[in-house]
Amino acid sequence: MLEAHNLECVRGERRLFAGLGFRLEAGELLYLQGRNGAGKTSLLRMLIGLLPPEDGEIRWQGESIKSLADEYRGNLCYLGHHNAIKEELTPLENLMAAARLAEEEISEDDALDALEQVGLAGREDLACKYLSQGQKRRVALARLVKEKRLLWVLDEPFVALDVAAVAWLAGLIGAHLQRGGLCVMTTHQPVDIPAGAVKELRLS
Amino acid sequence: MLEAHNLECVRGERRLFAGLGFRLEAGELLYLQGRNGAGKTSLLRMLIGLLPPEDGEIRWQGESIKSLADEYRGNLCYLGHHNAIKEELTPLENLMAAARLAEEEISEDDALDALEQVGLAGREDLACKYLSQGQKRRVALARLVKEKRLLWVLDEPFVALDVAAVAWLAGLIGAHLQRGGLCVMTTHQPVDIPAGAVKELRLS
Amino acid sequence: MNARFHLYHYASPATFYPLAGKLIPVFAALAVVFGLAGLYLGLLVAPTDFQQGEGYRIIFIHVPASWMSMFIYLVMAFWAAIGLAFNTRLSGMMATALAPTGALMAFLSLWTGALWGKPMWGAWWVWDARLTSELILLFLYIGFIALQSAIDDPRRADKAGGVLLLVGVVNVPVIYFSVKWWNTLHQGASVSLTQSPSMATTMLWGMLLMALCFWMYSIAVALMRVRTILLERERHTEWVKEMLAGETK
Amino acid sequence: MLKIVAAVIGRDLKLAMRRQADIVSALFFFVIVVSLFPLGIGPEPDLLRKLAPGVLWVAALLATMLSLPRLFADDHRDGTLEQLALAPHPLGLVVLGKVVAHWLVSGLPLALLAPVLGLQFDLSADALLVLTGAILLGTPALSGIGGIGAALTLGLRGGGVLLSLLVLPLYIPVLIFGAGAVDATVTGLGPEAHLSLLAALTFAALGFAPWAAAAALKIALE
Amino acid sequence: MLKIVAAVIGRDLKLAMRRQADIVSALFFFVIVVSLFPLGIGPEPDLLRKLAPGVLWVAALLATMLSLPRLFADDHRDGTLEQLALAPHPLGLVVLGKVVAHWLVSGLPLALLAPVLGLQFDLSADALLVLTGAILLGTPALSGIGGIGAALTLGLRGGGVLLSLLVLPLYIPVLIFGAGAVDATVTGLGPEAHLSLLAALTFAALGFAPWAAAAALKIALE
Amino acid sequence: MIHWNSFADFLAMGGYAGYVWGSFGATALILILEPLFIIRRRKETISRLKRQMRAELASSSRNSVE
Ligand code: HEM
Ligand SMILES: Nc1ncnc2c1ncn2[C@@H]1O[C@H](COP(=O)(O)OP(=O)(O)OP(=O)(O)O)[C@@H](O)[C@H]1O
């Protein structure tokens, strides 16, 4: 489904990696590893099409993601270092707005349910700026609960989460893979994801 | 050395904790635990004097930190969720500026040495905005390398660090404790700190 | 890497760099020749203007500088369009290299115009359409330079600068006409440029030669600057390394 | 197509309502700048009447410009902009939505307030009407052009001032036609020509600016 | 004491140099705003000469104000401000350093540029001199007062506009005395009285503002 | 051919000396300084790049430690 061929990444004057390639099928998890600054975030940004690679190509179902454009992005769900939530809005509003902007209507009940699952029950109506670091991250993660898109790209999703939340999220990713989804992920924490096929890719 | 008596914390309309107290002596580590939103960050901000407690008192060597003011702060080193680095400045400049503003002259050699220890050799002269998430955190941590103040207050210092850096930082904190320093810390990651006396405090 | 650029052979930096090196002396020499001839005609031979006395001789630099300032902006926009459309690296660098020269030309136009205005109109500055739009053009140049220098990544700087140039070039005529219209609506004929009537042929020739001199100068200077930019940007490529290694004088 | 534009507008308006301070403050900035002039210049009514169109328009320009840096900056900082760029529709539509929202929050209230301020300068009823009309017609162009500037300076520190450097020269035609319309009314010539030019500028800006701004945003996100 | 002030100034200047665009752009903002007025008002030299002091001062006010939101915001966002507040010396000194740096980067260049712009308005040599002096004397007060406003609005979204709302009314005395000094020169009265009032304002502002701003910062950090 | 009677006349420019020479002088200054600045920047660039290249060679032969 998702293939990368001969990717090269240059930031500033530094060549982070070159000749990188992989192939990911339905139900597989690609686990990116590497020390700080190895280029994991850069690679993820290439995969979602925001950073044009210096060289090489990325294909989705055989076609270059550059030519697929919108069509590819319709299959994509990205979670970055930043939470992409508005501090002034409440978790509920954030979730609804994010869905609407991604052109996916969800009902308020669904949203409330998602928030409850991420452990924010009782804080649905508190502006996000009052939430703790981990609670903010949970708001961002709530998007994943109802997410049906095929390809999830997650950049250190476990950061700031407490132990219970880490386990919950691992389960969520596992379920996504079981449904035949794909996932590309980085994390520095050792996490156990209940998934069949885990591919590892180490940048160095 | 550091005592808290009967602390109460109210945020918005929510009482996060009340009647909280502890006592920390030289060479001891206080390890704060609790789920996301339990009030760990709030407690730390009370300890450094930025958030006035609703009730109760914090004492340093027997005196209230409120009356000690500058004197207490001269013994304090805080590292928060944010890195407190300037994106335009290079790691070296950031480190030097931070030291100067804390009224602690350090030589350029010392600073370069600290940066090398945190694994930023070769990036001393790259503006911080180009660094990866983990590298930014390392710049913030470089301040600790030469830090001689007694009380370290660290809010999730391990976030975004790779495995090697986590181990290094744990060692650094251990060495600080061995020298007779105090440390109050939160983290969600299980980390092994080579220290004698670890006190745990669980907020819930 | 190289195979990708064979289409744009001369746009390939490795070919362009030595080529530009050879062209610079030619344009510089032409600029000097035209300049000397123009100055000779303009300062020594041309007769006094019967209305403006000797003050009119400022025209020999004022007009070429004004022309160049406007023309260079167009050329920059042209390069920007090429760069955005075909993703050639050299085009962006050309625009970057031209900008300071264009800004200097705009400044010279303002400076000489002001020095001309004081004896002719009795004021260093009036808010006439042409003057005002030249001032705005200077702002546009400075905006471009400031934007590019605020971005550290050169490729990003090229693209962002390109978008700005294209937006600007659409606006320049709009600005010019709006200012002109504003000005003529407000007031009749209080101040307008005293056209030197029936310009003597020597004057015309002097001005043409000076204009050519400014042209050649601008080309030469832009090529010089683009060569330096090339070196900086391509310092990691083989050809720059070879060149630097070879140039151990 | 329209749905996404509406969604963006809705979200931005909600955010603006949540921090009402924004709207109110832009208005007060306008009021204060306009009121500063009589203080700096002196109270002669004749002089002030001559100044009025220019001062009001310059103040409107500056008030619009002041809120521009945050047009994309907030979304950029917290990662929302990436999400918007990843959504399966052209980024230009999102920008259009944001530009319209910006106008609703900045340009529209200005237009409604302008006649009140015009009274301070002793303008006639006709002139006040034209002033309102001109500001209504012209400010969308300001928001549009401003969007390009905001996108170009996104993520650059010192962006606010750089932004004004880029954008103000491009605002000049709007200023001239806008002030010209009021002036023409005061001096008895009709404002029609000026107003139709303003409308043309606005149409051109709204048609063209979102795409230029979207291109600039993609560059900023690389 | 002085060492910490110097350290803050040094760091802020270094940051400003790193984003040179800042300084240059504030200057050009000044130039552009000043140039906007004739475009809005019309080119008659007599009218313009009367406006000159007011326009130049209003533009100086706005140029100073535009860079205010970032006085503490950058430090706040990345956590540096917390560190500064935790350092073992009064926060007021840090603020003083930041205010001085702000003046060096904004007020000083404005004063140096003002005479050139005055020429565009056909001011006499005397008037130009007084203009420069007045701006030199008055802008530190602007930076000081601005510091309070910046601290009060810190962390509030929409801070930029809110800030101008708070600060501009307090700027009015500076504007009046500053423009008055130039006006007095043009009309033949001496500028001394105005200038000494300006100096008094500046002293008061620099002595008082850092402490008020420091208090506001502590509240913002809670 | 030559229009002037004396060199002093030429310098005086019919009373417009300040304006005319102010213009020509500024232009000459700028047109001469600009290339000089570019040449200097070019020399600096080249020597800096050479220095960097040497440093790179040295460090790569020393076997990089990251
Ligand atoms: C700061 C003041 C001035 C500026 C910015 C300025 C700008 C310009 C510009 C942009 C042009 C080229 C116009 C074109 O080709 O369409 C021009 C041409 C010219 N200017 Fe000026 N000018 C200034 C002052 C003056 C003064 C004071 C005079 C004479 C009294 C003057 C006389 C001319 C003449 C004769 C031409 C060429 C004739 C033509 O192309 O129509 N300028 N100026
Ligand atoms: N302009 C530049 N010049 C030199 N190096 C640069 C430049 N921009 C980015 N880099 C380098 O590129 C790398 C970016 O890495 P990236 O953010 O992809 O790392 P990462 O693997 O996600 O790290 P982390 O685990 O810390 O998040 C960093 O090593 C950084 O130093």
Ligand SMILES: Nc1ncnc2c1ncn2[C@@H]1O[C@H](COP(=O)(O)OP(=O)(O)OP(=O)(O)O)[C@@H](O)[C@H]1O
């Ligand atoms: N205005 C308010 N109204 C209600 N609750 C509030 C308000 N402000 C803050 N809170 C709550 O206070 C708590 C702040 O927690 P704090 O940031 O100290 O948590 P933490 O233990 O550091 O969490 P984390 O592990 O996620 O960093 C959160 O639960 C938040 O929801």
Ligand SMILES: [Mg+2]
């Ligand atoms: Mg990363």
Ligand SMILES: [Mg+2]
């Ligand atoms: Mg916390």
